[in-house]
Amino acid sequence: MADNPAKTENAAAVLKVLAVLEALVESRQIGLADLSQKAMTSKTTAHRLLQTMVDLGYVEQDAETEKYRLTLKLFSLGARSLSDQADLLRVADPAMGRLSRATGESINLGVLDSREDKVVYIHKYDAAFNLAMKSPLGLRNPLHSTALGKALLAFCSKGEQEERLARMVLDRRAPRTMTERAALLSDLEKTRARGYAEEVEESEAGVRCMAVPIFNHLGHPIAAMSISFPLFRFDEARRADYVELLVSAGKAASEALGGRFRLGEE
Structure with a gap:
């Protein structure tokens, strides 16, 4: 069946809008020429889209520099879309805070993006050290190469796990992906049995993570909640302590949601 020309044109228009939005997100302020280059569209098209966004209140233009930036309206929409996650953030934050104070390392909270089969970072505590893993909020990472993603994959139903794995491309992201x-299925079985996931240089060289x-x-x-360590700072002698702290945090957050932390169950 031939493509509907109107549909194709509408899809192209949406892609241009999203490209402009992403260029604005990546830059604190940006001029028209740079934005059109980043969005890979003409200056005329970029200017037309920007003016519409200004009229709608999503973008503002600095009168002196003539550069464009996003307003807080888009942030407001995002915050409202996270309202369903309010309970999760409320119960996860204290557990993450305790992990952060006990380890001094980066603590991350991620949820599943079902559409893309990726894990999305929605909350974090930065490490107390200068050299640490940085995971900006909103970051999307593959399920197969992250401890957060493997923790989510390991404990979903077998049917859901099989469906997701059938769709996923197991790209190499780091030295040990x-x-x-x-191999991934075997690792997911181990994760399910012991109650936590682990990855060592599977997502990023020089970094290891544990997640529940x-x-x-x-x-x-x-x-899923994780602790991330630079390899040189992971203390093997404290491994059991890290696991106990992490599993306790997962149990506390689950119980606060009315759930039960489980190992190896169908």
Whole structure:
């Protein structure tokens, strides 16, 4: 069947709008020429889209520099879209704070983006050290190469796990990324049995992470919480302590949501 010309044109228009938005997000302030280059569109088209966004209140232009920047209206929309996650953030934050104080390392909270089969970072505590893993909020990472993603994958139902794995491309992201499905499945089984996921230089060279799922009242893993270490700062002698702290945090957050932290159950 031939493509509908109107649909194709509408899709192209949406892609241009999104490209302009992403260019604005990446830059605190940006001029028209630079923005059109980043968005890979003409200056005329970029200017037309920007003016519409200004009229709608999503973008403002500095009168002196003539550069454009996003207003807080887009942030407001994003915050409202996270209202369903309010309970999760409320119960996860104290547990993450305790982990942060106990370890001094980066603590992250991630949820599943079902559309893209990726984990999205929605809350964090930065490390107390200058040299540490940085995970900006909103970052999307593959499930197969992150401890957060593997914690979510390991504890979803077998049917859901199989569907997701069938869609996923196991790209190499770092020196030790698992790119073989059999190896990943074996790792997910270990994760499910012991109650936490782990990755060592699978997502980023020089970094290792440990993560636990957070369960809701229906027993579904709705999020995962992680500790990230630079390899040189991971203390193998404290490994058992790290695991105990992390599992306790996962249990506390799950129980606060009416869920139950579980190991190896269907």
